[in-house]
Amino acid sequence: MTSGLGFSLLALILSGPTAAFVPIGGGVSTHVSITGTALLQKVTETCRAVAEAAGHEFKPTGSSPGELVQACLGPTATGEVSGVKFYSALQEIYTQNGLVDRNFANSAPHHFNSEAFLEGRSLITKGMASIKANIRTENFKAARETMGRVLHTLQDFYSHSNWVELGNTEPYIALIRPDLPLENMADVDTATCRDCATTTCTNPILQNILNQRMLTSGYMGIFSDRKPQGKCSHGGEADLSSATLPRGGIHKDELRTDNAAFHNAAVNAATAASLQLLEDVRLTVGNNDFLRLMGITRSAVVCFVIDDTGSMSDDIEEARKAVYKIIDSKKGTQDEPSEYILVTFNDPHFGPLFRTTDPDKMKTEISKIKASGGGDHPEMCFSGLQLALTGAPASSHIYVFTDAPPKDIHLKNTIAALIKRTKSTVSFYITAPVRRHRRSVRAASFKDYKDLALASGGQAIQVSKSQLAQATNVILDTSTSALVTVFQSTRDPGKPETFPFMLDKSLQNVTIYITGQTLAFTLTNPAGVNQSNIEPIGALAHIQTVGNLRRIVLNSDHQSGSWKININSKQPYTIKVTGQSTITFIYDFVESFKGPHPGYAVLSGLPQAGQPATLMLSVMGRRGTSSIRVENVALVVSDTGVESNGKTTDMGNGDILVTVDEVPAGEFVVILKGTDEMSSSSFQRQSTTQLSVSKVNIQAMVDTSVEPGKDFNLSFSVMTKGPSGKFIISGSNDRDFPMSYPKSLSLTTGTYTNGTLTISPPSNTPSGTDVTLTLEAKSSNGVDSNHAVLRLSVVTKITDFVQPVCDVVSVWPDDCPRDMSQCMFFEWELSANLTDGNGTGIERVSLRQGDGTLSYTSLNVSSVHASYNASCCSQIVEFVAIDKVGNVGKCYHSIVRSAGHAAFSLSTPLWLCLLMSAWILKT
Template sequence: MSPVLGITLLALALSSRTVAFIPIGGSGSTHVSITRTALLQKVKETCRAVVEASGHQFNPTGSSFEELVQACLGPAASGDVSAGMFRSALQEIYAQNGVVDLNHYFSAKHHFNSEAFLEGRGLITEGVASIKANVRNENFKAARATLGRVLHTLQDFYSHSNWVELGNTEPYINLIRPDLPLENLADVDTPTCSDCAGGTCANQILSNILKKKKLTSGYMGISSATKPQGKCSHGGTGDMTSEEVPRGGINKDDSHSGNAAFHKAAVNAAISASLQLLEDIRGAAGDHDFLRMMGIARSSVVCFVIDTTGSMSDDINQARSIAYKIIDTKKGTQDEPSEYILVPFNDPDFGPMIRTTDANVMKKEISKLKAKGGDDAPEMCFSGIQLALTGAPASSDIYVFTDAIAKDYDLKDTISALIRSTKSRVSFLITPISRRSRRSVSAASFDDYKDLALASGGQVIQVSKKELSQATDVILDTSTSALVTVLQRARNSKDETFPFVLDGSLKNITIYITGTSITFTLTNPAGVSQGQNEASGKLGTIQTVGNLRRVRLTDMQTGTWKIRVNSNQPYTLKVTGQSTITFVYDFVEPFQGPHPGYAVINGRPQAGQPAKLLVSVLGRKGPSSVTVGEIGLVTVSGSEVFNHGKISDMGNGDMLVTVDKVPEGEFVILLKGNDTVSNSLFQRQSTTQMSVSKVNIEAVIDSSVEPGQTFLLKFRVMTEGAGGTYSINVKNDKGFPMSFPPSLNLQTGQYANANLTITPPSNTPSGTDATLTISVRSPTSSDFNYAVLRLSVITKITDFHQPVCKVVSVQADDCPKHVLKCSPLRWELSANLTDGKGTGIKRITLQQGNGTLSYTSLSAPVVQATYSASCCSQIVEFIAVDEVGNVGRCYHSIVQSGGPPVLTLSLPLWLCLLVSTFMARP
């Protein structure tokens, strides 16, 4: 049950927590190292295929995440491209991998313990079906979560069974092929192990089990020492059966003198098995969506949430104009948005959310928007924002166009929780009209928007409808790659000087000041200044529109700059730029147990404790190209309080940061260091505000639900504050019917249990991902916490038959044996593809080969495929994917003996075996 192959970095925690992997000693390999190795290898393979298919060479300049992403995005990524999304995606997968140990510590099937082979494979089968369905629906975050859990169970097979003791060096492909039987399993009455008094014998498997190639796994007893007579134990700390004859254990979680060779063999098999699984998912998803699932895309996403009521005609036209401008000016460049998202809202309607990677599709959809009705009433603004926050990738910029207050204000806590969970920024472009202002809007009606914008690191830009086109330049600024925040502050009213550091990696540096009655002076490191009245000065250009002042620097001096801002009204200050030097982070908490570590907190950190963060720093050439000096917490509003954190370097750019004193109220993370490439100091700031809470919520969802079925979620709540009646509010972004208690009576320090049910309608499409937000508020409303969960709706799959390929003919007689004589001669292959027992072939894709692939109608019972290529390209592999994601492969080589191969891409043995099995099927 411990992480594969090591006293590890796995952190176990409470149920609403996900798990971070932080090395704390031990030996051998771990789930994290195995998963990392497999993911990076498969990502590199996929990147190479995509780049070379576009006619370019895949040549990363180094081994860092940043350089891999840069090379993967190809020639269009000629400038700065951030690897932050990729790094975050990896961390999500690692974390969910560890959740299996947390939530299923006693479950044999989740770890292939106690000979639960059929049940374990069932989990893998169900999980892979869920991953493929989620990817089809572009629910990549849900797919990553399930992928992490499935990989854990799959990897455990090689550590907890006797697969490698039987002499196997390749993975057991039947685990990911539910159409193939699990064979030669030891039954419950068959003894499998000899006694090991010392507990760490080299090989306890009985000779007759080895001879007959019987498959077994160790029994694990946490609360009982009982196991079937003669059976192997799992062994190690916590396994009570290991003291019962036959004593000892066969797990290869850790490497010691008795099992070092088996440990290494289990690691290698687990890596290969992980690659098998990833290749299957890649085939079903397609290369581009596989990379999107892994967070490899240009980092900018254009997301519009637009009010479509009658008074918004001009605003809609401006939003349409700016969308067209972004599409037209950035197409084909590194700043071309990786995705476009549109959410309209009115009263009482909102949505649907439209998301696409196709710029022309977005043009078409936004051209359909028309203003109608609802002139005098508040709108469903928060409902539209909720759809955007749950549908857009994490850390997105979302722009809301409206001229009215929100009608659905009961969603404010939900929006606040989603902002903190996704780390996305929400900005509002508000154009209030006098008639609606008189009838339904007071002077403070937009405060909710200001609160949410400030919490997310966004802005509230108030302009007249005539000025809106000028204000939208801020959207052009942020729809770019590698955007970072150098500084962000908010003040109610104050004359204050703000220092900030600019480094040599920064480009396109922009300063935003929002507020009224503002004067400011900007000063560079050399002492040269420019005031707010100099539209074009020595330091930059200043644009003023409505309550927004936008300063675009033309002076790019490195060092400490200062800006003095004076106003008797509230204002915000933000400094941004483009740079690959950035960081990703999570708040974590320690946990004690057999494998102590740190758990990522889903919600606000607990009050009364030091704040701990797991921070991953990215530099221009990896973490080695930056030196971190300070990491701490700083307030955005009010007087600044900076607390230097104690930094523990965990390797690979990961750091554990402990801040003993947490600022009161809302705070952000500030990081300072040195860029060794430019030899200049840098600073970066997180944008999402956070605060502590005395409320704790424990809840977890780690399985899917079928359409029409009711899902029961058990959760519990505790407070370290005053007892009383705490209000409970749960929202989901799909509008599924739910039931839950409206409140819980809490006593200090004691958990109260509750049940929630949610029922997706029977017509819900498979692959739908619902986001549930549980929020709990104290009786006085002074304290608030949340948990954000995801529930996948998956139709039960009964078709596990892969499409079948039969090569009909190969015409390659004219191809020579030697490389110098291959051109311009050609060869040709014909094959028939069928999916007679399944749901029908959906897609056929060329995977290897530089030739041309054509095929007849996919709706035909037999699809005839023809491949033609130069004799210089001697290998072809293409895949057929059916409607539920089963992947069949056609592979053929015309490499001739007696001469060197012309173009041969070597395949691992497991893939050759897979191809042979596939080709041999009738």
């Protein structure tokens, strides 16, 4: 059972439409609720263990995701802490869980249908290997996506097989342990069910199958009613085989009056099985990385992409100073970055990507950068940026330093697609050269950078090298926890205009950024007080001007309410208003799908032009979702301000289904308005990433890892709602692995055309490497295009599934005094040998339970000797050994006395106490 915290938090975050994650269970118990219950329980256990190990109390002040994250991060999380990354991580897992019903509806192994037990178990164990390998290489997004799919398949076993009908109440551990056999499975010639004319019989499993405890599952016929003679069907309207003798079905997906007991038993077993899988992953990767997997970290990620050619020495020094300042000023606070990422580039080289959670290692790495070679000629900027976008977590802030145009301009569309997919914000620091003969080239390159900055909601800051130090203040602004965007817009060409925006009482550190040349502005607060751009320090804000950037920092005592800023310029300009607040939202464009288990799937690319669109939107407040009232959601065209209002359906607890009759043409963002119930103040929030529409649609799916040295074929389909004709196909990946695919496809309006892409990871690719693949389809005239972004995991085939074995050699003494008031005067010790049967080597040994001291001989060998020493006040020990491929072995021992065991007591003669003390007591 989950704790009270787990249940109350679960009620807040598992409230999406049940159709999106169709059963186990219609109504209350769904895949998402089962997954969420297990995830929340395991996260709570892990947070408590980390807190206790750090010596502080784990005591959330409430049940919202932000409050759980704040309690988990401990005393350093003293200010505003957002739970949005935690919430987003959960949603990624839930989304992939639900997509199994769309992408693999007719695949028996994915659902344990049609007695595909060995194949289903193989999907789970291969998936677990991929998850562990991805986490080891810090590819957490790839691990979450695989985890969602694997949990779906695991949970389906308990609903689609007769496991609970056989009287089992515990999970089938062999499903996640490939070293254990799957036993007593019915063969294809063994009848398993009796006929059920009403199709809703309580238990149609044949009695001899039950008596022999033989394992079977229902056959699913989506396109045919055929099944082996005498076999059970899955059941339900979508299963054509359920009308073939024996009729009926054995699935427990939906809670009905005829299957309530079995349904509930299946839910309980599926939840327990999910916990087993999560615990296995947690033990393998450790508590800290498990929490990083779940998005429970300080929210800021610092990511730099730096041109290291000869002309960049000044820029590199300023970037270095900015990193040092972030590290030194935010260390030990809730704003301390959770991760540091660095990518360098020049020509022809770029990368590799460096990442660390250790600020001192980041200092060391950035201190190694030396400007050398080249000049201010075109460089591989977009190649370096591609590495950063695929390697950094979603919604990261990425800062690019360069003084040269991009040589790899062909990657611009790929970068734009990655920005839209990851919702990351990219800001460019361009130090313009003084040479007059380069000016026209520089103006063109700056436009490319400006386009991508606008698409991401970032800044394109053009300054001289001497001004760069002042411009990097923006990095300090955005490297912070709970950062939100209140408003942003752009005008090209520029025109005089007044922009209203709403500031609520929860906002802190409000900052306005305006980029553009030759402009004037006036800022007005709700009381009508004004401040113009010619007043650096005024009644409302401090204004800093550097290059093409105006940075306006509002006074800390700013009023809440309706503000406005009037900008007067005929040159292009952008405006963005940000602040710190836990009131925020996440969203995805989704499309409905049909089949046995209908639901919603996240769009892989852009929404369709001229068509209605649906968004799934989740809102978070200072005390969870109950403190927020949403009043309006709209799509706003960035360069005109025209709004397309959506029709909202409140799904409960902050989850909103938004339908827009027609997506607007042009680049647009999502804006949300509502009321913060805690302060009774109106608020607005806006997404940063600009989106657009397309008449082209690409569908592709990945569900298995890729082996090094082997070709992987990816099927994809392309369709256009526009004119028929030839469409250009292009693909790229961030690892530069060889690929082949059709360079063009001839499309007919409204009909999908299939293609195949083949990617070939080299044989020396490290296990756990993830590959981000971008596939684009563009009309021959270039007017319309769309993209799909997919992640592949490269995982070495694992043949070692044997867990390390623990052999307790000795325990001395084997008991302790019964009088626990004397326990601190006595000690005990344990000696054990840990052996890795297949010889891949034990990689890590860690203490899981017990307050004593664990020591062991060197690792990475097949046998490790471990010694444990503890006070008699701590009489249970458990430690784990993990081998190189992630198999987990446990060593558990208890010296807790049974009731009849001899022990010290107050009536023990003094001479015997002294004799026993001489034997036990250590000084």
